[in-house]
Amino acid sequence: MTTLKKYLRLFKTKISRSSTIQVDGVEAVVVRKAIKNMYLAVLPPDGAVRVTAPNRLKDDAVRSLISKRLSWIKKRREKITKQERHARRRYVSGESHHFLGGQYPLEVVDNDAAAHVGLQDDNKIFLRARPDSSFEKREELMMDWYKAELRVVVDELMTKWQKEIGVRAKHWSLRRMKTRWGTCNVRDARILLNLELAKKPISCIEYVVVHELVHLIEKGHDDKFKALMTKHLPNWKSLKKELNHSVPAY
Secondary structure (H helix, E strand, O other): OOOOHHHHHHHHHHOOEEEEEOOOOOEEEEEEEEEOEEEEEOOOOOEEEEEEEOOOOOOHHHHHHHHHHHHHHHHHHHHHHHHOOOOOOOOOOOOOEEOEEEEEEEEEEEEEOEEEEEOOOEEEEEEOOOOOHHHHHHHHHHHHHHHHHHHHHHHHHHHHHHHOOOOOEEEEEEOOOOOEEEEEEEEEEEEEEHHHHHHHOOOHHHHHHHHHOOOOOOOOOHHHHHHHHHHHOOOHHHHHHHHHHOOOOO
């Protein structure tokens, strides 16, 4: 099954109106929602094209957007498909996994005792699971562990930087995301961070936290935003570069 068909099947289960459109050889999934604006995305790992459009918008307007952005779509696809990625994880002993910037071998122990994941002796990640546990269950255990550990780090960083910057996020949460390290809903003062940050160095996590908190002062990425970032985190540009050039997950 192609990536495009996978996305289409996913969206059909969640949204009643979805379809595909072809423009000059580019096939895109079009998702209709109760929104005001239209959004175009090229998604990893295979460069699938997705357009999220208002319910009222006609297909001709969607085709027009795709046509105008064909050059960008092709460049983005080329970048995504050429980008090195970690191999898909199977959650078996000997496999390498990342945690807070470090790389550790995984040791899986089949045991009927309570499932457990942890960093053992600072040199390996220990995963205890039932002998008949599925790949999905082991992945779930790992993701739950990543989330718990990342939550501790982010909680400390939020406490520190909210005081330093002089802002207050009403709510923050963690979720696996494909294309962003973090997002900020300025109106509701809500911040969402990518769970993949659990694999990155704490300095990079700190950069994302500061970035999203500064958005509570300045919504865009203009000169004022950059000046605030430099004021609070002088090396933010090098941290951004380090984060964006790290090898993404599968």
